[in-house]
Amino acid sequence: MRTAVCPGSFDPVTNGHLDVFARASEMADEVVVAVLINKTKSSLFTVEERIEMLEETVAPLGNVRIDAFHGLLVDYCRDHGIKAIVKGLRAVSDFDYELQMAQMNYRLAGVETLFISTNPLYSYISSSLIKEVATYGGDVSGLLPDPVLERLSAKISATLGK
Numbered sequence: 638m639r640t641a642v643c644p645g646s647f648d649p650v651t652n653g654h655l656d657v658f659a660r661a662s663e664m665a666d667e668v669v670v671a672v673l674i675n676k677t678k679s680s681l682f683t684v685e686e687r688i689e690m691l692e693e694t695v696a697p698l699g700n701v702r703i704d705a706f707h708g709l710l711v712d713y714c715r716d717h718g719i720k721a722i723v724k725g726l727r728a729v730s731d732f733d734y735e736l737q738m739a740q741m742n743y744r745l746a747g748v749e750t751l752f753i754s755t756n757p758l759y760s761y762i763s764s765s766l767i768k769e770v771a772t773y774g775g776d777v778s779g780l781l782p783d784p785v786l787e788r789l790s791a792k793i794s795a796t797l798g799k
Contacts, residue, residue, distance in 0.1 A: 639665050641722065644673060662700050669704050724752055
């Protein structure tokens with residue numbers, strides 16, 4: 638069985654992420670969406686909340702499952718027998734960074750990285766930008782799954798005391 642991993646923080650998961658997961662699921666027997674646990678990074682959603690949102694949104698994709706990891710991604714891959722990382726690229730600036738990571742991951746553990754060019758509908762979307770726009774009352778509907786939009790709106794309202 639060929640397994641690929643799609644790593645990230647997914648704070649929150651966007652329609653761009655889901656597009657990459659769906660496309661990866663057509664190429665691999667199994668896709669693991671691995672949520673990075675980073676205690677030093679400030680996140681809007683907890684790891685548990687991100688996992689719940691991901692599980693709900695990938696449910697229609699029968700060969701995609703969710704997991705979490707901390708530390709080096711290549712250690713996670715080695716521990717789980719995963720030989721491929723799938724990353725979505727939105728722009729050339731993404732490629733510059735991701736190429737270095739891909740080369741390091743291959744050097745460390747022989748893990749290959751496969752790049753999927755982002756669907757142009759989602760090329761400008763990032764979790765950070767969505768959170769910023771939503772925080773200031775901008776309309777981010779259509780950029781993330783409806784259940785995630787509901788949770789984002791509730792979280793922002795609670796955080797801002799509205």
